Amino acid sequence: xxxxxxxxxxxxxxxxxxxxxxxxxxxxxxxxxxxxxxxxxxxxxxxxxxxxxxxxxxxxxxxxxxxxxxxxxxxxxxxxxxxxxxxxxxxxxxxxxxxxxxxxxxxxxxxxxxxxxxxxxxxxxxxxxxxxxxxxxxxxxxxxxxxxxxxxxxxxxxxxxxxxxxxxxxxxxxxxxxxxxxxxxxxxxxxxxxxxxxxxxxxxxxxxxxxxxxxxxxxxxxxxxxxxxxxxxxxxxxxxxxxxxxxxxxxxxxxxxxxxxxxxxxxxxxxxxx
Amino acid sequence: xxxxxxxxxxxxxxxxxxxxxxxxxxxxxxxxxxxxxxxxxxxxxxxxxxxxxxxxxxxxxxxxxxxxxxxxxxxxxxxxxxxxxxxxxxxxxxxxxxxxxxxxxxxxxxxxxxxxxxxxxxx
Numbered sequence: 001x002x003x004x005x006x007x008x009x010x011x012x013x014x015x016x017x018x019x020x021x022x023x024x025x026x027x028x029x030x031x032x033x034x035x036x037x038x039x040x041x042x043x044x045x046x047x048x049x050x051x052x053x054x055x056x057x058x059x060x061x062x063x064x065x066x067x068x069x070x071x072x073x074x075x076x077x078x079x080x081x082x083x084x085x086x087x088x089x090x091x092x093x094x095x096x097x098x099x100x101x102x103x104x105x106x107x108x109x110x111x112x113x114x115x116x117x118x119x120x121x122x123x124x125x126x127x128x129x130x131x132x133x134x135x136x137x138x139x140x141x142x143x144x145x146x147x148x149x150x151x152x153x154x155x156x157x158x159x160x161x162x163x164x165x166x167x168x169x170x171x172x173x174x175x176x177x178x179x180x181x182x183x184x185x186x187x188x189x190x191x192x193x194x195x196x197x198x199x200x201x202x203x204x205x206x207x208x209x210x211x212x213x214x215x216x217x218x219x220x221x222x223x224x225x226x227x228x229x230x231x232x233x234x235x236x237x238x239x240x241x242x243x244x245x246x247x248x249x250x251x252x253x254x255x256x257x258x259x260x261x262x263x264x265x266x267x268x269x270x271x272x273x274x
Numbered sequence: 275x276x277x278x279x280x281x282x283x284x285x286x287x288x289x290x291x292x293x294x295x296x297x298x299x300x301x302x303x304x305x306x307x308x309x310x311x312x313x314x315x316x317x318x319x320x321x322x323x324x325x326x327x328x329x330x331x332x333x334x335x336x337x338x339x340x341x342x343x344x345x346x347x348x349x350x351x352x353x354x355x356x357x358x359x360x361x362x363x364x365x366x367x368x369x370x371x372x373x374x375x376x377x378x379x380x381x382x383x384x385x386x387x388x389x390x391x392x393x394x395x396x397x
Contacts, residue, residue, distance in 0.1 A: 183381055184374040185365075195372060199338040200327050 024161050024170055024260060031261045035209040038196065047210030048268045054197055055204045062272065071146055071218040071270040074225045078147025081140060086129040092144070095125035102152030102267050106159060106256050108166035115169055115252040119145055119227055123247075136246035137230035142216040145227060149216065149269030157213060157267060159260040173257025176250060182241030203274075212259045214271030221274065228255060313393025316386045323382060323390055328373070332397060341373060347397045358391050 022030075036044060042053045052059040082099060085091045092099075105118040122144055123133040134141040161170050180187045189208065191200075196207040215228040222230075229251045233243035244250040317323040318334060325331060328340035337343075351357035359366065362377030362384075376382045382390070 183379045185379060186372065186374075190372045195340055198340045200340060201338050202336045 024167070027174065028261055028263060032209060032264075034193065035196070035207050039207065045265060047207060048213040048262075048265050050210065050214065050271070050273065051204050051206035053210070054207060058204070058274070065272050069218070070220075070272055071216075071225060074143045074146040074216070074218065074270065075150045077140075078143035078145070078150075081144050082147055086126070086131050088129050090129050092122070092125055095121070095128070096148075099148045099151035100155065102149050102269065103155030103158065106252065106259055108160070108162055108169065108256070110162065110165075113165055114249065115256045117247065117252050117255055118148065119229070120247050120252070122148075136227060137233070138222075138224060138226050142225035142227050142230075145216045146225060146270040149214075149267065152267050153269070155267045157259060157262045157265050159256065159263055161260065169253045170257050170260060172250075173253035173255070176254045177257055182236065182239035184239045186239040188235070208258070208261065210262050210265050212255060213262055213265055213267055214269045216269060217271040217273045219273045225270070307392070309389050309392045310396055311393075312386075313389035313391070316382065317390050317393055322386065323376070325390075344394060344397050347394045351395070354391050354395060357394060358387060361387050361390060 046053040192208040229246035236243040326334040328338045330337040330343035364371040364373040
């Protein structure tokens with residue numbers, strides 16, 4: 001009897017172990033499966049279109065908006081900025097080579113041991129060339145990011161987790177994603193996973209799969225462009241939580257996890273949203 | 275006791291429709307009740323209960339559908355204390371509940387929750 005008990009305990013511990021250390025690949029397969037099952041009529045590649053991939057009525061309006069996209073001015077401004085030399089005569093091209101590199105971000109930097117996002121790289125390029133860094137949520141940084149995203153449309157999302165330290169950053173991002181927070185006590189997944197497709201008053205909640213593909217976005221509610229981290233901060237505020245700093249480690253690791261979940265889809269930014 | 279509760283609950287479900295009609299008839303006598311009026315105000319206030327964000331309520335416009343429709347409340351919650359507990363801290367019954375813990379997180383005062391309970395029981 002004692003032996004049997006030991007065996008049962010050992011098996012139980014073994015099983016718990018499997019649960020605790022699910023690999024990112026397993027996580028992603030389950031994540032994709034969750035959304036494709038929940039929205040069987042949505043073709044997989046269409047999830048990059050957010051709520052419009054699951055809501056026929058607002059999709060029509062959105063398609064009309066896309067005929068004269070509100071983010072076009074930002075792309076033009078970003079292109080001009082890209083082509084304007086820094087005071088030292090150099091430019092973004094000397095850092096990035098070409099604008100169509102959205103697909104390389106976010107990535108784990110092995111020497112710095114942190115997640116590097118496109119917006120962070122844009123500011124580090126500026127600072128390396130003696131320019132002042134830009135504010136991270138809106139304005140010029142969203143323009144440059146929009147221009148680069150536009151030049152990268154169709155690039156596959158392919159976030160890599162090269163080692164255990166990167167895995168730890170991914171796990172922290174995942175933990176952030178599923179943790180309930182704020183006075184209203186919502187996790188990201190509460191609304192954009194379990195609640196995706198449901199209505200909050202008249203607004204349909206968008207599915208998380210494909211969420212980071214189309215940033216930066218022109219958001220009608222903002223009346224302008226904003227970066228992904230501006231949106232993260234807005235979401236945290238809406239659940240009455242204190243938002244974190246744009247491009248701080250929390251949001252960069254959240255971006256790392258969330259973008260990994262959309263691996264296999266294509267980048268399609270910049271986007272237009274309600 | 276447990277068994278008795280279950281029977282009452284089942285009975286409650288069976289009686290939901292006739293009871294609903296009953297409460298509708300009874301509604302006018304509640305209408306001038308200050309507590310009910312206060313409860314409705316708090317329930318509809320976007321900065322307070324904001325119940326319509328997720329629940330359909332008879333005379334509310336543009337309700338969400340995250341949670342169940344708030345109908346036949348007296349039949350579904352024969353014990354007001356159970357309804358109050360669900361509003362105060364839904365996590366007790368279901369730790370994954372998406373419903374905000376209005377009492378636990380001080381979103382509403384106890385007085386406001388009591389008023390909402392009074393109002394909901396008229397639905």
